[in-house]
Amino acid sequence: MSKGLPPFSTHSFPDGLDPERGASRTCQDSQRTLFLLGRRQGAHFAHYEVYAAIMILSDLHTHTHHSHGTDTVEAMILAAIEKNIRVLGFSEHDPRPANFSYPSDYQDKLNRQFPIYVGEVRALQGRYREKIHVLLGVEFDFFPGHEARIAVECRDFGFDYAIGAVHFLSEWGFDFAAGDWQGLSQDALFEVYERYFEIVGQMAGSGLFQIAAHLDLVKIFSGQSFAAWIDAGCGDKLLDRALEAMADFNMALEVSSAGLRKPCREIYPCPRIMTLARQKSIPIALASDAHTIGQLGFGFDQLLKYVREFGYETSVWFEDGVLAQLPLG
DSSP, X not given: OOOOOTTOOOOOOOTTOSOTTOOOXXXXXXXXXXXXXXXXXXXXXXXXXXXXXXOOOEEOOBOOTTTTOSSXXXXXXXXXXXXXXXXXXXXXXXXXXXXXXXXXXXXXXXXXXXXXHHHHHHHHHHHTTTTOEEEEEEEEEOOTTOHHHHHHHHHHHTOSEEEEEOOEETTEETTSOXXXXXXXXXXXXXXXXXXXXXHHHHHHHTOOOSEEOOTTGGGTTOHHHHHHHHHTTTTHHHHHHHHHHHHHTTOEEEEXXXXXGSTTOSOBSOHHHHHHHHHTTOOEEEEOOBSSGGGTTTTHHHHHHHHHTTTOOEEEEEETTEEEEEEOO
């Protein structure tokens, strides 16, 4: 159950009143609008909570100096308070297996410091609970065949939520260098996109994650070619498979402003994916993918305008694996 979020009131909700997918509905409680949360059974939702609607800003994808971020956990929290972010989710990278690395990497540091990261977030949750709601999350690189390792780590660390992401195709970290993409033909690019979304579908179908990160990260260095591929419907079957798996496991789609800072200069994910996700009633989680205090909540005015264009009026966050749905503001 969600704990210690001062501006919200938490109530039990009679069984059977919520649609299977946790759609929002309203009721009166001291003249405040209440939003119903999802239910969770194993990988799905099994109990209900209700929160009073207030203006709130959540940022669920952030990194610290324990990996390749620049700032401490506490510095990130203090900056989030200053920016009036009400729900801050830390999602430090999980250490990758040894054979998956970038040319310049931070894995040795992360291997040493990941348990320290977990302890710091847990300690600071209590220290700042009157000012901000802090969540302990993790971002896993998904590699087919490593599902058991991820399940064990989720059990042992007790994260509030786990983000699934694809940054590697085989042992190629495709989001590291623009030079890796130079000279690729259109056919070669299209093959990369297909391989990427095949793995995204496996990630979503694993049932291990609450949130799918930057679903079209693969466009980072080839935005125009990717747009041509996806707008022509070339990826529709792969996308449908991945999004259907997300719907089956009640995953949220991360909508991230990080792409605005990248060479693609576009929010993750693109309009085509947003449209398909909305058709399947997949909820969204807002994220900056901040690696510095200055990037917290980056571009959220633009982000909120973007998601509303597809009919979204709520976003979600997770605590102890339980989904909470809140108005965008």
